[in-house]
Amino acid sequence: MSIDTYPLDYSAMDRTVASLLHDMLRFVADGRRSYVEVMEAWRTSCPRLPIWEEATDRGLLMRARDESGVPVVRITAAGRDFLLEGVSI
Numbered sequence: 001m002s003i004d005t006y007p008l009d010y011s012a013m014d015r016t017v018a019s020l021l022h023d024m025l026r027f028v029a030d031g032r033r034s035y036v037e038v039m040e041a042w043r044t045s046c047p048r049l050p051i052w053e054e055a056t057d058r059g060l061l062m063r064a065r066d067e068s069g070v071p072v073v074r075i076t077a078a079g080r081d082f083l084l085e086g087v088s089i
Helices: 015-029 035-042 051-057 077-085
Strands: 061-065 071-075
Touching (some): 071 077
Antiparallel strands (some): 061 071
16 A cells, blocks of 8 residues: 555545554554653644644554553554554555
């Protein structure tokens, strides 16, 4: 799939947001990520690119606590589907 191809549910999504969402989901899916680590890596000073909010609003990522109570970020089934069907760079 090319960057010009989006799954049906994401056809209207802006190319930049779709690419950033893809990168963020891969970042989280690649390993156990604490909430602090995700926020530090994906903090933005641009109010027009709220990637964290976009990912959580769409149900692609979720906050949880690990077995020791540390806040973590996990990819959801919808997030995995987005990676499988979504933007490829």
